[in-house]
Amino acid sequence: MKAGSNLERILKSGQFAITAEFVPPATGDRELIERQALYFKGHVDAANVADNMGAVVGAASCAVSKVLLDLGLEPIMSLVTRDRNRIALQSDLLGASLLGIRNVFCTTGDHQKFGDHPEALNVYDIDSVQLVNAVRGLSDSGKLLGGAGCDKVGSFFVGAAADPFGEPADLMILCLGQKVRAGADFIQSQPVFDLEKFGHWVRLAREEGLIEKCSILATVMPLRSAREARAIHEERRGVEVSRDVMTRLEGVLEPEQAQEGLKICAEQMQALKEMKGVQGIHIMSAGREEVIPELIKKSGLETARAKG
């Protein structure tokens, strides 16, 4: 045990983990965050606290992570390289250490073109692989990228994202390998709808020897309607809703599609649990956190330890 987080303990002991995306709203109201946390606490092993997801301003991931810690819900603090340079990112990591945050998740972040401030200047001083490397340096040897040492920095359990559906597949595995070599402990994928394609990616990752070095969490996304499924498929690059899923959603009347979406998602979770090389599920509920408890219940993957 390095970082000593709940997530690390679960994954390193070979148990199956459930995490979910906590998207902080643009609020200064602590009560709102606390109410949102009720959908996660006791249901998931840890919650990813998004860092201005979709380039839309929300409360700071570092601060919200601390609120969740206070509530007894383990946070995974997200950091994106879009908005902050290496000085600010490392400063946030030191802040996270001070606050007792033990999990961090490193991504580049969605381009600001898609957010609520498309006219903003972006940063991209470093990329996600380099951020993973920076966290590792700070965590393992107390060293900043600039070379200076830091005292008493807590260790971090480090996550990164991967795209199992990009083309060509070889390049996607190459990208995964870079993240693992940079020091990622766990990977959360892009949303999975096509289990066969995802399974192929996991197999390739295993053949490359990457699965032994990091834990793979498959991301699932419950769909609300056939219309939403089509919109996600068409507009969100990196996410492909499979034909099977679309057909099932279209097969029921509109008022029942949300329930069908949950059912499909729960079934996918069960199937992913059985997939060799998959060590957990990450739920991305796209602004519908209230479905998380029901979804987990439906999937039969309730984790006793999380409830304790």
Add this chain to the structure above:
Amino acid sequence: MIIAERKPIKELLEMLAGHDKVLLVGCKGCVTVCNAGGVKEVGVLASALRIARRRQGRPIEIDEMTLDRQCEPEFISWLEEPIREKGYTAIMSAACSVGPQYIAERFDKVAVMPALNTKFIGGTLEHEVWAEFCRACGNCGIHNFGGLCPITRCSKGLLHGPCAGSSGGKCEVRPEVDCIWHLIYTRMKNLGQVEKLKALKPAKDWSSYWSGGVRRVVREDLTL
């Protein structure tokens, strides 16, 4: 070369409000090649501005002149005589933004305004289409990427492969633009150098970029 594009007439007319005698200066360098500020474009723009001002009921006198290069102080000197003799109240420069700045520093009694938006360092893709190829980071490393620049041609400047926004070989930020990582990977594969891409690249040193302050190149071997 520097790629530039003419500003909308409406914006130029707003800049010229209150000025009745103006010199419009073109440049025979990059902006001639990209059809933004050469002799021909200066002529067309001057006519358009004259017509628009006549319609507004306040005619404007615009003289035209195109210098060999506006990014060279020696050529800027050619403006001294006309500015002294003709009594212009404003100079409108149809060059990249080096030109109007040189003019502004040289002549302290006339207003200076840009006729163009300086866009980027780029090249021609096809007739009347130009694309960005270089961000002038000041420390070229394209040999590590099959001769293609991810710093400039990836919308996030990624050094370790594409983001999830790459789809069908295109970039989500500008779907008409190729995902450079798609091209880099294909090329490295053709060169048999995919292994080279697996290496982790250290955080880039941006001090040779604008981050290091306003830049200057000194060639001591060429000083007189």
